[in-house]
Amino acid sequence: MTARRLQGPAFVRVLPDTWAARHLVPLGHADRCRAVSRWSGGRGVIAGWAAAELSGAPCAPAGAPVEVLLPVRARAPAGVRVRRDRLHPGEIEWRDGIRVTTPLRTAFDLARGEDETDAVVAVDALAFRHGFSPDLLLHFAVRYRGLRGVSRVPGVLGLADRRAASPPETRLRLLLVRAGLPRPQAQHPVRDDVRRRAVWLDLAYPAARVGIEYEGADHTGPDRVLRDAARVTRLVDAGWRIYRYTRFDLRDEPGRIVAEIGRALDHAPSGTS
Structure with a gap:
């Protein structure tokens, strides 16, 4: 590919010395990571939130930069975060032709973050998607004793739950626990004797028979609304x-959520909450 052609109308410069076909812009997440990998000269390993998203665990905060681990110092272009860190060869894998940290290493890195809620969200999402126990991250905490943020990992693991099926469910659970309410069970099955199959609750206090559901965008379609109505009727x-x-x-009324669930538990039959 000649420089003259790259500077023509068919291509767009997305990073220093890195170009993409115009029809691909704006780049999707995988292509953004691929561009960062190419910008790094193939030496970089995609990490952090970007690695979580690549591995199929959608949990990154809006606007999170693409993080890349490099063996040398480099000035990060806009939208990219460059980090130097200790990394074992077994903590690297290939996804879509991109070098990326493994799900376990990604969870460990994000568990060290300054925002505890985001850290728990990341660990939950990765553990749910890849089926590992969050406690496995303690091995990394021992191996990398002294790295920035390692002291935060045990506290994050104490709040994590691999059964949480979405980041909002994690945030709901943390809201209740931090308000002093008992820890609810995630993805609790309720037997449906009519249909002879389980109905799953996002969060539940089984003894008190209090169930909590997060209604995301996937619950707004006409068919889903009707199915949810029938499902709630069976639970009631x-x-x-x-x-x-x-x-x-x-976002707007976390205090009301805590108050409502608190009252529900207070009004449960004695000894059930």
Whole structure:
């Protein structure tokens, strides 16, 4: 490819010395990571939130930069974070032709973050997607004793739950626990004797028969709304009190959520909460 052609209308410069076909811009996540890898001269390893997303665990905060581990110092272009860190060869894998940290190493790196909520969200999402126990990250904490943020890892693992099926479910659980309420069970099955199969609750206090559901965007389609209505009816018929929350409730009225669940547990039969 000649410099003259790259500077023509068919290509767009996305990073220093890195170009993409115009029809691919704006780049999707995998292509952004591929561009960063190419910018690094193939020496970089995609890490952090970018690695989590590449591995199929969608949990990155909006606007998170593509993080890349490099063996040398380099000035990061816009939208990229360059980091130098100790990395064992067994903690690197290939995804879509890109070198990336393994899910376990990615979870360890994100568990060291300054924001505890984001750290727990990341560990939950990666553990759920890849089926590992969060406690395995303690091995990394021992191996990399002294790295920045390692002291935060045990606290994050104490709050993590591999059964959490989405970041908002994690945030709901943390909201309740930090408010002093008992820790709810994630993805609790309730037997449906009519249909002879389990109905799963996002969060639950089984003894008190209090269930909590997070209603994300995937619950807004007409068919899903009808299925959810029937599902809640079956749960109520089985003696459950169901509380349904959205992203607006989490963002704007966390205190109301805590108050409502607190009252539900207070009003449960004696000894059940």
